[in-house]
Amino acid sequence: MIRLTDVTKDYPSNHGVRRILHDINLTINPGERIGILGRNGAGKSTLIRLISGAEPPTSGTIERNMSVSWPLAFSGGFQGALTGADNVRFICRIYGVEYHSRFKFVEEFSELGTYLHEPVSTYSSGMKARLAFAISMTVEFDCYLIDEVLAVGDQRFRDRCQVELFEKRRDKAMLIVSHSHRYLKGTCNRFLLFRDGTIEEHSEFEEVYFQYKQLIGEGFQSKAEMNRAMIKAA
């Protein structure tokens, strides 16, 4: 279980202190899939960072009784001068897991071939994303943080990511930040809508998506109209 109690986060800005999150209370139970929606800058990624522990909250507490992943497929931690294999080794070292089986998995999953022994700085962004996703799957966590990354690579790679994440890790808790209804609908059983630094909890996808669309100024007249648009897009 992960429990946030009265969590507030401020950032300094050129116009004084900016409050991004305001008294957030949230409990994440094992196996729950939580979809997160909100406009840009609403605090979605900030919440992910706080839960991951990369940053402390300004006030309030975060309790974690589950292991929490780093934001999935996050490639910012790569050192450009190191090879893909070096980066796998680094992750295995700090998490204390055995390297060879992990490397084999990354090799098969990322399909990067001999590039794994070249510096990451020579990779294209798509290759980096493949490596990042594969590395994210080498350590098992109770709760995965997924911040807008599933839209990487070609369709086949995306499908394999889906299988790896949503089928093989069906029993894990997940926090999924996405603007795309494709990932949220049918995947999540709880939804959070960010509004003015606070969160609104919803359990119905249709309801939350309808409100979200209105919030970002792309509102539909009715839910029926929204559903028709979603079917058309799919």
Place this chain on the structure above:
Amino acid sequence: MPNNEPTANLGVRADERSWAIQRRVLGALVLRELLTRYGRNNIGFLWLIVEPMLFTLVITALWSSTRQIHGSSIPIVAFAVTGYSSLLMWRNIPGRCIGALRSNLSLLYHRQVTILDVYLARIFLEVIGATTSFAVLSIIFTMMVWMPAPEDILQVAFGWLLLAWFGAGLGLTVGGLSERFDLVGRLWPPLSYIMFPLSGVAFIADALPPHLREIVLWLPQLNALEILREGWFGSLMRAHYDLGYLLLCNLLLTFSGLSLVRQVGFDARTE
């Protein structure tokens, strides 16, 4: 497909596994740093030792050829090795600590990596590099009889250790301050150049007029160097130092460094 591992409580530092996690993380960071800085090409890791060795050798050659006066009967080679090695220690550690966090910020997403670990890994590498080059050069030059063997090797080690401690404390303090004030990162290089001639690289304290000596002995690193040199050439020189003052400085720097680094954690904004 990797196996499931009991990964709960990863990152919790207060349980009985915390020491093991700490060691693992530091080891991984040190290796990562080594690979990033020196790569795998040509002599790789050896640069860590060769770099300071080359510096010391050049200085030694320069001084030997110019017969620079340093105010004692200590051989010039011995003088350069002790002086320049110690300079590398207290100057390079803070240099490497400036901006250390900024370039490693994204590692904080891994819960078991703390901000302090990032600094400790860099400090560790600098200490190892400077120590190895100091030891290797001393052994070579002593075997070639260019410099005498140390008279009291324990005191040499003690002085060196105090110097490393001073460098670590200074590194944490300067590094922590530089995260908060960009100015500190920019001021450190000129500041270290000002301290360079005063820190005993090219003189021993006894050679200075007493009033001047009083002033330069406010520099903790000169006190440590005097301890080290007394251990090496005790019979050839009269050392001036205040061990209590040095220890106090080291303690204060360590304390301020640790608090600053902790404070950085509250301000850190992950990319």
